[in-house]
Amino acid sequence: MRYRSLPALPVDLSSKSEYALLALLELSPHYASGEPLQIRQIASQQNIPDRYLEQLLATLRRAGLVKSQRGARGGYLLARDPWKITLYDVVSCIEGFEGQPDPTQVADTPEAQVIQNVWGEVRQAAEGVLQKHTLQDLVEQRNAQQQVDIMYYI
Amino acid sequence: MRYRSLPALPVDLSSKSEYALLALLELSPHYASGEPLQIRQIASQQNIPDRYLEQLLATLRRAGLVKSQRGARGGYLLARDPWKITLYDVVSCIEGFEGQPDPTQVADTPEAQVIQNVWGEVRQAAEGVLQKHTLQDLVEQRNAQQQVDIMYYI
DNA sequence: AGTATACTCCGGTTCTCCACTGGGGTTTGC
DNA sequence: GCAAACCCCAGTGGAGAACCGGAGTATACT
Structure with missing residues (x-):
């Protein structure tokens, strides 16, 4: 069984990434004011399961894209200007590609190699x-x- | 629960597509002679599980990319010249994107819409x-x- | 100090797809 | 007729996606 043993192109854009982007789009207008937004508000606004969004925001926080304010009147806010965060930043951290070895790898057959190149x-x-x-x-x-x-x- | 309800970009390139491409690369040099190649030979040559490759070749046949010869001394051969088959032809039929509604669809919120556009x-x-x-x-x-x-x- | 409000961490559950296996059946050449 | 090939269909098992839930912890406000 291979189970994505090869490079495993993570070009697949799941609803995970979509949820994360929707949340960050909600946070973007609030960056200037510095007022945090709560998970519940984002979730109800964009129709996302809140407990799931919580996990995604935790990932974004560990990646340094958002900051969190704990306790009452807490919530999330962007860590950088919304024009300094690319969609690649978001998707790559959520989808988590950069765990694998470098994409310029060597395949065991010349046929597999040319396919890797196209990939x-x-x-x-x-x-x-x-x-x-x-x-x-x-x-x-x-x-x-x-x-x-x-x-x-x- | 969504479970890929939205467009769900099938840009993901699995080993399924890789297997199919490897098989077609084996078939390509035999197109001129018209001699069919058997599943077992392709599979052992490229180190692919033969029963799995069988399914992929069946899909490729139904899509009109390869032709099959049944019975003894049978096998598979390309249906068209190897320079008239693009990788898109192969991947799209294997990965099966074109089942969904058209990608220029309408999302329920403006935020979801701009994300769909990027997707x-x-x-x-x-x-x-x-x-x-x-x-x-x-x-x-x-x-x-x-x-x-x-x-x-x- | 106490309490309500938020995030934090950790585990479990369900669903879906991929990768693969197996058992029959049918067609064909020799 | 028989062996070699394709054909069809029905599974299995693992991994990850998409959730849900509970107990803990930090913080603001009174």
Whole structure:
């Protein structure tokens, strides 16, 4: 059995990453004020199971993307400016790729090697897209999208 | 519970796809002669569990990428020229993305919508890489790789 | 000081998919 | 007719995703 023994391209974008991004998009507008947001609020706003979101926020905290304030009136806030956090930062820490050995590895057959090379190309292409988007980008895209919605009376 | 209810980017490249590509790379040189190759031979050559490879080849056959010859002295052969089959053709049929509704779908919140848009970008970037490579490309890359191996006495 | 409000840590549960195995059946060449 | 091949279908077992729950800990407010 192999069970993802090879490079195992983590280009798969699960709802885990989507939840994390939704939460960070909620936190982004509150970065300036410095007011923390609670898990419950984020969860109910974006329709995410709160106990699950809790785990994701803990991962983001350990990765240094958010900071937490414990106790009453506590909650979470972004650790950096929303335009200094790329989607790659978020997805890579949630999906946890960077545990494996370097992608420029050697395969046991020449056929496997050329496939590995292509896999690496795909990975880089996907990572490139994620690296060029920041949280602030998405916030502004959402604002623009809402304008469109209003114009079309949706 | 969501369990991949949303678009669920199937950009994930599993060993399933790798096995299928390895098999097709074995078949590619035999396309000109028209001589079929048996599952057992491909499997032992590329170190793939044969009963598993059988399923993958069945999928490829139903997708019209390979043809099968039943009975004694039977086997598999490519249905088209190896330079007319892209890696996207292979991966998409094996990974089976095109079951879902169209990726340009509407999310229930504007935040989810912008994330869907990015997901679509990532998907397209990955698909673009796969679309520009053909089986024949890989065969030639492998040959070149083998030349390098010989030069360096590996 | 006490209490309510939050995060923190740890474990378990269910579901889904991947990777793989096996048992039959059918077609074909010799 | 018989062996060699494909064909179909039905499992198994592990890993991870997507949760739920409880006990503990820090903090603000009164």
